[in-house]
Amino acid sequence: MEKELIRLENISKSFDGTLVLDELDLVIHENEFVTLLGPSGCGKTTTLRIIGGFETPDTGRVIFDGKDITDLPPNKRQLNTVFQKYALFTHMDIAENIAFGLKIHNKPKSYIDDKIKYALKLVGLEGYEHRKPSSLSGGQQQRIAIARAIVNEPKVLLLDEPLGALDLKLRQEMQYELIRLKNEIGITFIYVTHDQEEALTMSDHIVVMNQGYIQQEGSPEDIYNEPENAFVADFIGDSNIIDAVMVRDELVNILGTEFPCVDKGFGEMKPVDVVIRPEDVELVSPDKGIITGEVTHIIFKGVHYEMEVTALGFEWLVHSTDMFPVGQTVGIWVDPYNIQIMNKPESEDEEAIPLDV
Amino acid sequence: MFKNKKTSAALSAPYTAWMTIFIIVPLLMIFYYGLTDSQGSLTLANITAIGYGVYFKSLLLALWLSFLCTLICFILAYPLALILARVSKNAGQGLIITIFILPMWMNFLLRTYAWLTLLEGNGIINGILSFLHLPTQHMINTPTAIVFGMVYNFLPFMVLPLYNAISRIDTAVFEAARDLGAGRRQTLFRITLPLSVNGIISGVTMVFIPALTTFAISTLLGGSKVLLIGNVIESTFTQVYDWHLGSGLSIVLMIFIIINMIISNISDARQEAEG
Amino acid sequence: MKKTIERGYMVLILIFMYAPIVTMIALSFNASKSRAKWGGFTLQWYGSLFTDGPIMRALVNTLVVAVLSSLIATIIGTVTCIALMGMRTRTRAVIMGITNIPMINADIVTGISLMLLFRVLGLTNGFLPVLIAHITFNIPFVMLSVLPRLKQVEPSVYEAALDLGATPVYAFMKTVLPDIMPAVISGALMAFTMSIDDFIITYFTKGVGFNTLSTLIYSEVKKGIRPEIYALSALIFIAVLTLLFFSDRIPKWTARQKKD
Numbered sequence A: 001m002e003k004e005l006i007r008l009e010n011i012s013k014s015f016d017g018t019l020v021l022d023e024l025d026l027v028i029h030e031n032e033f034v035t036l037l038g039p040s041g042c043g044k045t046t047t048l049r050i051i052g053g054f055e056t057p058d059t060g061r062v063i064f065d066g067k068d069i070t071d072l073p074p075n076k077r078q079l080n081t082v083f084q085k086y087a088l089f090t091h092m093d094i095a096e097n098i099a100f101g102l103k104i105h106n107k108p109k110s111y112i113d114d115k116i117k118y119a120l121k122l123v124g125l126e127g128y129e130h131r132k133p134s135s136l137s138g139g140q141q142q143r144i145a146i147a148r149a150i151v152n153e154p155k156v157l158l159l160d161e162p163l164g165a166l167d168l169k170l171r172q173e174m175q176y177e178l179i180r181l182k183n184e185i186g187i188t189f190i191y192v193t194h195d196q197e198e199a200l201t202m203s204d205h206i207v208v209m210n211q212g213y214i215q216q217e218g219s220p221e222d223i224y225n226e227p228e229n230a231f232v233a234d235f236i237g238d239s240n241i242i243d244a245v246m247v248r249d250e251l252v253n254i255l256g257t258e259f260p261c262v263d264k265g266f267g268e269m270k271p272v273d274v275v276i277r278p279e280d281v282e283l284v285s286p287d288k289g290i291i292t293g294e295v296t297h298i299i300f301k302g303v304h305y306e307m308e309v310t311a312l313g314f315e316w317l318v319h320s321t322d323m324f325p326v327g328q329t330v331g332i333w334v335d336p337y338n339i340q341i342m343n344k345p346e347s348e349d350e351e352a353i354p355l356d357v
Numbered sequence B: 001m002f003k004n005k006k007t008s009a010a011l012s013a014p015y016t017a018w019m020t021i022f023i024i025v026p027l028l029m030i031f032y033y034g035l036t037d038s039q040g041s042l043t044l045a046n047i048t049a050i051g052y053g054v055y056f057k058s059l060l061l062a063l064w065l066s067f068l069c070t071l072i073c074f075i076l077a078y079p080l081a082l083i084l085a086r087v088s089k090n091a092g093q094g095l096i097i098t099i100f101i102l103p104m105w106m107n108f109l110l111r112t113y114a115w116l117t118l119l120e121g122n123g124i125i126n127g128i129l130s131f132l133h134l135p136t137q138h139m140i141n142t143p144t145a146i147v148f149g150m151v152y153n154f155l156p157f158m159v160l161p162l163y164n165a166i167s168r169i170d171t172a173v174f175e176a177a178r179d180l181g182a183g184r185r186q187t188l189f190r191i192t193l194p195l196s197v198n199g200i201i202s203g204v205t206m207v208f209i210p211a212l213t214t215f216a217i218s219t220l221l222g223g224s225k226v227l228l229i230g231n232v233i234e235s236t237f238t239q240v241y242d243w244h245l246g247s248g249l250s251i252v253l254m255i256f257i258i259i260n261m262i263i264s265n266i267s268d269a270r271q272e273a274e275g
Numbered sequence C: 001m002k003k004t005i006e007r008g009y010m011v012l013i014l015i016f017m018y019a020p021i022v023t024m025i026a027l028s029f030n031a032s033k034s035r036a037k038w039g040g041f042t043l044q045w046y047g048s049l050f051t052d053g054p055i056m057r058a059l060v061n062t063l064v065v066a067v068l069s070s071l072i073a074t075i076i077g078t079v080t081c082i083a084l085m086g087m088r089t090r091t092r093a094v095i096m097g098i099t100n101i102p103m104i105n106a107d108i109v110t111g112i113s114l115m116l117l118f119r120v121l122g123l124t125n126g127f128l129p130v131l132i133a134h135i136t137f138n139i140p141f142v143m144l145s146v147l148p149r150l151k152q153v154e155p156s157v158y159e160a161a162l163d164l165g166a167t168p169v170y171a172f173m174k175t176v177l178p179d180i181m182p183a184v185i186s187g188a189l190m191a192f193t194m195s196i197d198d199f200i201i202t203y204f205t206k207g208v209g210f211n212t213l214s215t216l217i218y219s220e221v222k223k224g225i226r227p228e229i230y231a232l233s234a235l236i237f238i239a240v241l242t243l244l245f246f247s248d249r250i251p252k253w254t255a256r257q258k259k260d
Helices: A043-053 A096-105 A109-124 A138-150 A168-187 A196-202 A220-225 A230-235 B004-036 B045-051 B053-087 B095-105 B110-120 B124-131 B143-168 B171-179 B186-194 B195-212 B214-224 B227-236 B241-272 C002-027 C045-047 C053-085 C089-104 C107-123 C128-151 C155-163 C168-197 C200-205 C213-221 C225-245 C251-257
Strands: A006-016 A018-029 A035-039 A059-064 A079-082 A155-161 A188-193 A206-210 A212-220 A240-248 A251-254 A257-260 A269-276 A282-284 A293-300 A306-313 A314-320 A330-333 A339-341
Touching: A018 A043, A018 A188, A018 A206, A018 A212, A035 A043, A035 A196, A043 A079, A043 A155, A043 A188, A043 B241, A059 B095, A079 A138, A079 B124, A079 B171, A096 A109, A096 A138, A109 A138, A109 A168, A138 A155, A138 A168, A168 A188, A168 A196, A168 A306, A188 A196, A196 A220, A206 A220, A206 A230, A206 C128, A212 A220, A212 A230, A212 B143, A230 A240, A230 A257, A230 A269, A230 A339, A240 A314, A251 A269, A257 A282, A282 A314, A306 A330, A314 C213, A330 C213, B004 B045, B004 B241, B004 C053, B004 C089, B004 C107, B004 C128, B045 B053, B045 C053, B053 B143, B053 B195, B053 B227, B053 C002, B095 C002, B095 C168, B110 B143, B110 B214, B110 C002, B110 C213, B110 C225, B124 C155, B143 B195, B143 B214, B143 C002, B171 B186, B186 B195, B195 B227, B195 B241, B195 C107, B214 C213, B227 B241, B241 C107, C045 C225, C053 C089, C053 C128, C053 C168, C053 C213, C089 C128, C107 C200, C128 C168, C128 C200, C155 C168, C200 C213, C213 C225
Parallel strands: A035 A188, A035 A206, A079 A155, A155 A188
Antiparallel strands: A006 A018, A006 A059, A206 A212, A240 A251, A240 A269, A251 A257, A269 A339, A282 A330, A293 A306, A293 A330, A306 A314
16 A cells, blocks of 8 residues: 555534534545545535645644645645636636746746646647637636646645536546546546546545545445445445344345345344345346345336336335336345445434435 | 517617717717817817916826825725625625615715815814824815815725626635645735736726816815816806817816726727637 | 734725714704804704705705606616617617717716707706706616616517517517516616716706705805705615615615626
């Protein structure tokens, strides 16, 4: 693992009496692509702004490269930000925008000129030096915002939902572009988004946040395959989240029927949440399933069929390449490895909230 | 919407007539009187009169005082507009603007007149000064008092466009400047000021022209001791009844107005080019 | 610390703005006729105000001119804006350019130019020239408020009404007018304020013996303003304050008034 670069200790922040961050601790390592992921209002942008120096935490410290920078103003920090709506300086041309930080730091003209050329090449906009920001498309403006930030050779680049304003196709293009950029310049990226797909595609490390708490952090695979609670499971991808009782190690009672699983150590007769991904619910003939149910909805999604199967009084979301017509009775079978057991949330705050993402 | 040319022409006829009679003709009359003498023959004497004696002195004084007034208004208003732009993000902006606009609903002559009570020799301000054992100030009937009255009357005309311009700037732009290493001062001079330049020009125009052409403020606070070009033009019409000279001097005033107009049009055009 | 300085600065400017108003309201309760000394508290000026002929006449004149001129300006201005929509861009630009002249020009020049016209036409009997002058400088405020709004109106709604069999006038009344009404009202209010507020143009265009409040006050400055006028101004100020309290519209159009 790389060297530790940023450490947030015990950070709390409230606005007008509303607690946005609650005693948050977070460590970010050098050269990582870290994504803060969560619904709007979860505190991800506030966390980013505290790292950037635009907000001061009510409590706690921000440690950067071993030094406490909690009270350091943004202009003294060795990091740069790419803003959500680009925040380009409309009264300057592209070259002046990119040169802004370098001029502030009194770099020689030849150095600045080289840097502008290099940065424009890096973002694929050679020859745009003397255009005005307003004559550029959204995607181009975004690239300039990135160029303007990276010419200052920051140790960390902060990106606040930078792709939010772009259309889908451009957004996907920029995702690969950002990964390429990150590999080329070799610095830490801290990326804020509410788009789970974006997070899964780009990140080395994902921090899932909700209501001011970190819900889970880990690699994209960890987060997707082993969600630690119902919120994460619900927020990342589709899932069936079902109330259940852990009978004993490796056996869980879901809605009255016992399913074999592989989890241990939850205790006996303990209420838990069970997560089963829709692609892990296997539809078989009625006699081969653990339970049986009836198909109630079916939609063709291109790669697979999305079906809803009512069984044990629960609507099971199923993704399958096999088609079962509505009304048909089917058996449901789940591989024990694909049943993810989670502790019930301990407090109200951690309760999964319905999302409209 | 209304593609019918005949209807449009018919509907616009009353105003076109009104505009011609009450805007264009009166202006042409100023030019007619300004460029002729009492015999009706063509002359430039009414305009060149501005180069002599009381006319020249009153124009210079008016230019100087309105320049001072504009400068002071700008210096007072810019920090205020910065504060207002920030504060109004939390408190409703309507309330804040209202507070600065409200005085304008009281007759400006009366408000200016009230300053007499505050400024004059045995007025309230000198009362406070002498109570504090500070030297009292003689202000009434001096150019200083006139500048004071101008600043008082025209300050809102500077504050409002500046406030509009500054509050329209996306705050992320300030943050971006700080992020890229600019300190507060650098952000102000490299970002905020250039981005509010249209507000500055519009504020300057809106303060400078009425200050340059006022005659009421100078009459009230200057007694009859300080003459500005506005006073001279006013008395040329209302006491001397010399329409030709008065019109000639008005044409001179219009030259300054046109210069102002050109400057603000250029800035408008530039703003449009920038989007 | 920074906040304290900022707040202190705002307070200082507010004191500067409001000191004369407070002074004036105080003087309206001053028993002494001289503004230089305090003669004790009295309400007598508020009483004698209503029996004071010149002041009451000036008040009535001010209000009549303001109401009539803003009403007429609103009608002419709105109709003209509608007509402009059907015109070529070039024609429209010329008309708007001329309309802007009274707004850009110094009031003293506008006032003098109208005075020259009225003198030549022999219009010197007080009320009528002042009304015409006020209508003239009010129309631009109405048009600058209505025209931008009218440009935003979706023509398809009007066309749909025609398509469904409405006559042009009926279709206009039912579709376009409700849409532009807020702009018409704010233009009218702005015109009203401008009219009440005007001194310079009224001063040059009024005939002998005709006064609005502004010109009355100006004529009294030399001999000293009578306390009744303070009383009246205090009343007007309180009235405006009350109006503002009940409507949050006014700040919006005031902020716009010089900007547009």
